Amino acid sequence: MLTAVRAPAPVSTADSMIWLFHSLPLVFCLGPGNTVSQTSSSPLIVNRALGESVTFPLKFSAEENVTSITWLHNGISITFIQLNEKQSPLKYVTDPQRKNRLTVTDSYSLQLSNLTMADAGFYKAQKTTVSSSVLSTYDLRIFRRLRNLQVVTHIERPSNVTCEIHLTCSVENPNDVIFRWQISGKTLLREANLTISWDPKNDSEETYTCIAENPVSNSSFSVPVQSLCKDVINEESEHMDIKWIIIVFSLICIVIIVIFVWLLVRKGRLTGFFHLSTRQTQSPGNTVYAQVTPANREAHLLHVNHPSPCHISC
Numbered sequence: 001m002l003t004a005v006r007a008p009a010p011v012s013t014a015d016s017m018i019w020l021f022h023s024l025p026l027v028f029c030l031g032p033g034n035t036v037s038q039t040s041s042s043p044l045i046v047n048r049a050l051g052e053s054v055t056f057p058l059k060f061s062a063e064e065n066v067t068s069i070t071w072l073h074n075g076i077s078i079t080f081i082q083l084n085e086k087q088s089p090l091k092y093v094t095d096p097q098r099k100n101r102l103t104v105t106d107s108y109s110l111q112l113s114n115l116t117m118a119d120a121g122f123y124k125a126q127k128t129t130v131s132s133s134v135l136s137t138y139d140l141r142i143f144r145r146l147r148n149l150q151v152v153t154h155i156e157r158p159s160n161v162t163c164e165i166h167l168t169c170s171v172e173n174p175n176d177v178i179f180r181w182q183i184s185g186k187t188l189l190r191e192a193n194l195t196i197s198w199d200p201k202n203d204s205e206e207t208y209t210c211i212a213e214n215p216v217s218n219s220s221f222s223v224p225v226q227s228l229c230k231d232v233i234n235e236e237s238e239h240m241d242i243k244w245i246i247i248v249f250s251l252i253c254i255v256i257i258v259i260f261v262w263l264l265v266r267k268g269r270l271t272g273f274f275h276l277s278t279r280q281t282q283s284p285g286n287t288v289y290a291q292v293t294p295a296n297r298e299a300h301l302l303h304v305n306h307p308s309p310c311h312i313s314c
Contacts, residue, residue: 043122043137047215049145053113056138058125060108068128071110074121079104115142141215148172149219151210153228163229165196169210171219182209200229 048054060066071079078095079102089108093099103111112119125136154166169179169192179192183206188194194208209222 043139045139045141047141047143048115049216050115050117050142052115053111054115054140055105056110056112056123056125056136056140058107058109058127058136060127064127064134065129066127067130069108070126070128071104072124072126073119075124078102079110081108117142143176143214143216144173145217146171146173146177146212146214146219149210149212149221151221151223153223155228163198163200165198165225165228167194167196167208167210167223168192169194169212169221171212176214178213180211180213182211183207196225198225198229202226 046054046056056071058069067083069081069083070077073095076095078093078098080092080094081104082090082092084090091104093102095102098112101113103113105111108125110123110125120140120142123138123140125138127134127136149169149171152168152170154168156164156166167181169181171177178190180190181188181194188208192210194210196208203226205224205226207222207224209220211218211220
């Protein structure tokens with residue numbers, strides 16, 4: 001039977017007596033003349049994922065003559081079991097906030113479901129007998145499961161010979177996460193960042209794998225290096241092809257224009273065009289002077305001094 005004990009806001013005398021009754025075994029076991037021992041010098045570490053459940057096992061035998069068992073979380077009682085040879089054990093939940101998530105098994109182990117980050121800490125099972133008390137201690141650590149593992153790539157070409165690849169591994173919740181890089185099952189580096197110098201002439205395909213781990217989960221992501229370098233080289237080749245196409249097209253246009261002009265000059269069309277343009281640029285009001293040579297002048301005088309017979313008769 002599992003009974004939940006609530007502590008309302010106004011604490012009554014009856015409730016106070018119940019809480020005191022639950023604490024009496026702990027007080028008595030620590031009193032004078034009683035021996036307190038622990039099953040192990042160090043607590044048992046228990047790793048669990050957020051939202052899942054945990055069971056703290058408790059070793060128990062009838063020969064121990066245990067009268068009560070108290071489960072504590074960080075020193076505060078959360079469950080109390082009163083044992084009686086003649087009656088069924090009485091089980092109480094002394095932490096009302098966890099009553100729906102706490103369960104005590106038939107072997108008096110403690111089960112806690114739907115774990116939250118507040119549930120982390122030290123748990124103790126205190127078995128009390130007439131003359132002694134034995135403690136079993138557990139250290140519960142709660143982690144988030146890894147999600148959204150990603151690898152960011154950055155590629156550089158410092159020379160035409162090598163391809164430099166920078167790989168960065170990341171997860172959504174990086175707390176308490178260990179990163180490592182593997183190739184062919186062998187660990188290369190235990191960090192999130194990895195730099196690789198790759199020869200594009202190398203035909204062998206090598207895959208680098210990033211592995212992220214925490215105590216409750218792990219995730220991996222693989223990167224084929226050769227394909228990354230080929231993509232960059234192909235992209236650079238495409239840019240070079242476009243540049244060469246532009247250069248060749250420009251040269252072809254220039255050659256066509258030069259040939260066309262040369263053909264016009266050869267047929268004389270271009271010369272006539274320039275000559276006509278020159279005449280049109282001259283002003284219509286310009287005067288053209290004719291020069292008379294001395295020989296022409298003598299002929300004119302002779303004609304005046306010796307008139308013709310026709311001229312005399314007339």
